[in-house]
Amino acid sequence: IAGITQAPTSQILAAGRRMTLRCTQDMRHNAMYWYRQDLGLGLRLIHYSNTAGTTGKGEVPDGYSVSRANTDDFPLTLASAVPSQTSVYFCASSEEAGGAQETQYFGPGTRLLVL
């Protein structure tokens, strides 16, 4: 079934540890996104990529990095996790960045707890 997969489904992480959240899509979408969802704050954009080889900063990029080596994969890395990064992380993709094909489709999420 076409769509977005995220791994791991959930993770408990010690503060200070490095962690990479994986995201893969098989829809050949050019644009990909990472959001975090927190109670009372809604969904907020962390980083995005309009096409393979390019990335950009969203609303809350500090403490996170991304790479886009190919069309399908868009990993999110926490270099040194802190408790405030406890959240649910969603990866999304859209056919294009803007225009009539900009509808974003979301993955199932990764639940991260940083202690």
Place this chain on the structure above:
Amino acid sequence: EDQVTQSPEALRLQEGESSSLNCSYTVSGLRGLFWYRQDPGKGPEFLFTLYSAGEEKEKERLKATLTKKESFLHITAPKPEDSATYLCAVEMNAGNMLTFGGGTRLMVKP
């Protein structure tokens, strides 16, 4: 500052009791408004995109409408399986970033 506000935060309905959810926005240059449904523990599921004032979209018991200042998601004769959190998001002219509202948690009792 661009803002998206959804109301009410939570809504309890009896099965068959129609109602509307509101999404108001203050953005400069709306490119598109999106409605999503999110079930507990799941990612948001796309419902509708609206591009211009006066536009309407329908899907089963749901109808989304758009004005220059707000969007409504009308739910006609809801069923318990319509219980979910409904999110709206706006995209501005400047780029493809979505700004999300806080969501409305809908509970439909049988």
